[in-house]
Amino acid sequence: MPNSVPNIVIHRLPFYLRALEMMAENGQVVTSSQELGDRLGISSAQIRKDLSHFGEFGKQGTGYEVDYLRQQLRRILKIEALWGIAIVGAGDLGHALVNYAGFRERNFLVETVFDMDPKKVGTPIGSLKVEDQSQMLQRLKELDIKIAIIAVPARNAQTVAELLIEGGVRAILNYAPITLNVPDEVCIEYIDPVIALQSMTYYLERESMEQKRAVSE
Amino acid sequence: MPNSVPNIVIHRLPFYLRALEMMAENGQVVTSSQELGDRLGISSAQIRKDLSHFGEFGKQGTGYEVDYLRQQLRRILKIEALWGIAIVGAGDLGHALVNYAGFRERNFLVETVFDMDPKKVGTPIGSLKVEDQSQMLQRLKELDIKIAIIAVPARNAQTVAELLIEGGVRAILNYAPITLNVPDEVCIEYIDPVIALQSMTYYLERESMEQKRAVSE
DNA sequence: TAGATTGTTAATCGATTAACAATC
DNA sequence: TAGATTGTTAATCGATTAACAATC
Numbered sequence: 001m002p003n004s005v006p007n008i009v010i011h012r013l014p015f016y017l018r019a020l021e022m023m024a025e026n027g028q029v030v031t032s033s034q035e036l037g038d039r040l041g042i043s044s045a046q047i048r049k050d051l052s053h054f055g056e057f058g059k060q061g062t063g064y065e066v067d068y069l070r071q072q073l074r075r076i077l078k079i080e081a082l083w084g085i086a087i088v089g090a091g092d093l094g095h096a097l098v099n100y101a102g103f104r105e106r107n108f109l110v111e112t113v114f115d116m117d118p119k120k121v122g123t124p125i126g127s128l129k130v131e132d133q134s135q136m137l138q139r140l141k142e143l144d145i146k147i148a149i150i151a152v153p154a155r156n157a158q159t160v161a162e163l164l165i166e167g168g169v170r171a172i173l174n175y176a177p178i179t180l181n182v183p184d185e186v187c188i189e190y191i192d193p194v195i196a197l198q199s200m201t202y203y204l205e206r207e208s209m210e211q212k213r214a215v216s217e
Numbered sequence: 218m219p220n221s222v223p224n225i226v227i228h229r230l231p232f233y234l235r236a237l238e239m240m241a242e243n244g245q246v247v248t249s250s251q252e253l254g255d256r257l258g259i260s261s262a263q264i265r266k267d268l269s270h271f272g273e274f275g276k277q278g279t280g281y282e283v284d285y286l287r288q289q290l291r292r293i294l295k296i297e298a299l300w301g302i303a304i305v306g307a308g309d310l311g312h313a314l315v316n317y318a319g320f321r322e323r324n325f326l327v328e329t330v331f332d333m334d335p336k337k338v339g340t341p342i343g344s345l346k347v348e349d350q351s352q353m354l355q356r357l358k359e360l361d362i363k364i365a366i367i368a369v370p371a372r373n374a375q376t377v378a379e380l381l382i383e384g385g386v387r388a389i390l391n392y393a394p395i396t397l398n399v400p401d402e403v404c405i406e407y408i409d410p411v412i413a414l415q416s417m418t419y420y421l422e423r424e425s426m427e428q429k430r431a432v433s434e
Numbered sequence: 435t436a437g438a439t440t441g442t443t444a445a446t447c448g449a450t451t452a453a454c455a456a457t458c
Numbered sequence: 459t460a461g462a463t464t465g466t467t468a469a470t471c472g473a474t475t476a477a478c479a480a481t482c
Contacts, residue, residue, distance in 0.1 A: 006473075014415035018394060022371075032439065040396050044439090045475050052441060060440040061482035078418045085414070096313040097410070102394060106411045146421055147414060154239075171417035173410060177235060177319060179257050187417040191408055193314070193390060194323045197302070197364060198231035200388035200404040201295045204363055223449075249463065261463090262451050269465055277464040278458035 005053045012050055013073055015040055020070040032063035079107050084143060086169070088160050089151035090115035090123070090130045093175060097151060098125045111143050116156075133160075140167030147171045154178040222270045229267055230290055232257055237287040249280035296324050301360060303386070305377050306368035307332035307340070307347045310392060314366060315342045328360050333373075350377075357384030364388045371395040 019039050023031055033044035033051075040047075051057055051069075054076050058064040074080045085108050087097050097103075098113050113125060116133040123130050131139060140148075148169045150157050157176035164172060171187040174180055177195070182188050236256050240248055250261035250268075257264075268274055268286075271293050275281040291297045302325050304314050314320075315330050330342060333350040340347050348356060357365075365386045367374050374393035381389060388404040391397055394412070399405050 008473075010419050011416045013419070014412040015396065017415070018409075018412065019396065022395070034439080043475065045477095046473090048439090048441060049474080056441065058440050059482055060480065061438050063439065076419065077415050078421060078423060079415055081423070083414070083418060092313040092316045096309040099309045100410075102411055106415075108411065108414055147417070149410070170421055171414070173413050173417070178239070179232065179236065187420050189413040189417060191410060191413060192235075193317075193366070193408060194319055194325065195231040195235065196390050196406040196408060197300075197325055197388070198234070198294050198296055198323075199228045200364070200390070200406060201300060202227050202230070202293065203404050204295060204387055206295060206298070225449075251463080260451065262453095263449090265463090265465060266450080273465065275464050276458055277456065278462050280463065 009050045009053060012042070012046075013077055016047065016050075017070060017073040017077065020066055020073065023066045024070060028066055030063050031066055031069075033058075035063075081107070083108050083147055084111040084145050085109065086111060086136075086140060086143070086145045086148040086164075087113045087151060088115075088133070088136070088148060088164070089113075089175075090117075090120045090125065091151065094151040095125055097149060098128060108147070111145065112139060114139075116152075136163055137167045140164065140169060145169060147173075149173045149175065151175045226267045226270060229259070229263075230294055233264065233267075234287060234290040234294065237283055237290065240283045241287060245283055247280050248283055248286075250275070252280075298324070300325050300364055301328040301362050302326065303328060303353075303357060303360070303362045303365040303381075304330045304368060305332075305350070305353070305365060305381070306330075306392075307334075307337045307342065308368065311368040312342055314368060315345060325364070328362065329356060331356075333369075353380055354384045357381065357386060362386060364390075366390045366392065368392045 019036055033047040037044040037047050057069050057072055087094055087110055090113055098110050103110055113128050113130055114133045114136050115130050120130050121132045148164045150160055152160055154176045157178050158180055161172060161180045161182060165186055173189050175191050177192045236253055250264040254261040254264050274286050274289055304311055304327055307330055311330060315327050320327055330345055330347055331350045331353050332347050337347050338349045365381045367377055369377055371393045374395050375397055378389060378397045378399060382403055390406050392408050394409045
């Protein structure tokens, strides 16, 4: 794949888009790499460089039209049309995810939610009903689902991932606190709040006299 | 700050730790940079290099003692003792976070949860009661809270962040879909599932005949 | 025209990796 | 001893930034 765009650039584009969406909401018509950079804590040069991988979207002297750049970024990220997603795991987290309005607002539609616990199967969450995980393979194919979110305990996550992939899923957002093994052609992203906290405590000082007692093991 | 460890290295350490915790659970006594790397999809050289910023933890010929390296990483990340955290926002997400057992298991204790909605104040979540956001400043100081999680709508997030910082918070995990402006000395990490999804769709193909219709604006 | 800002180049900076002596 | 694996060096690779001609 010659001249492929660096992954790190792709990961910044959604942040550019998010800032542009907000500007558009506020009725702002044009912006500049300088302004975007200030908002996002990124240099203006980096923003121009990143965008230059995909074409020329601005005008010298004036900057970028918010609406146009927003449309272009949506096209580049392939999020102009709706993507259906499946959620696996109907615990507290699964519930919160199914009910999260931000997916629909930003063109992702939660089409189905699965759980392996017979007591949960059939119970309603929002407008959906929890489906049986044993039917997952078949249902994923029926619905032509390409994106899934894993919200099951760590010990089940690898098995679930394999089942998802067998069912045709090509992008996985994994909330289980474990690194998964997936083929190269499958995209995977991780969300683990504890990992995020742990990389901040490094920078904190333990200053208080009375340290809180550690959990005994 | 001479010779400071790159931020990207700090961000990998929690993943090393998470893998080691799992090995320890399985009763594994020693590991190698090779094995850790294979598990995490990272080169063995990178793992050795990362660790070398902090000292020598292995033995030539045999590798690393799982338990020892785990202890050292906990010390480096300053997570040997318990950290108290506050959660702001008692919606679906706030609920899921307060009830998430993974915090306690990994040495973070949710000490309090706030909301600005009078109807939510006083209601129980797990063993906590939702507190009034107007009391937040005072309560943060009383409890000596250094770490907080923002789980409020985007439009309120900046104000909440400023209040948290005024209350002494030095590390913020922000779930609101907006980039926040905080002073240099405050750590901030972001979790936005939609951003994670959007950087995966770039790599997906729109192959199906019938594209799902986009949301109209 | 004067001022502003883009897109792009080249230089700089930083991170990753290959390789290997040291040594368990 | 032979095999394995560390910690570290130097080379490579890639990303960021400064600077500026082009031009709106």
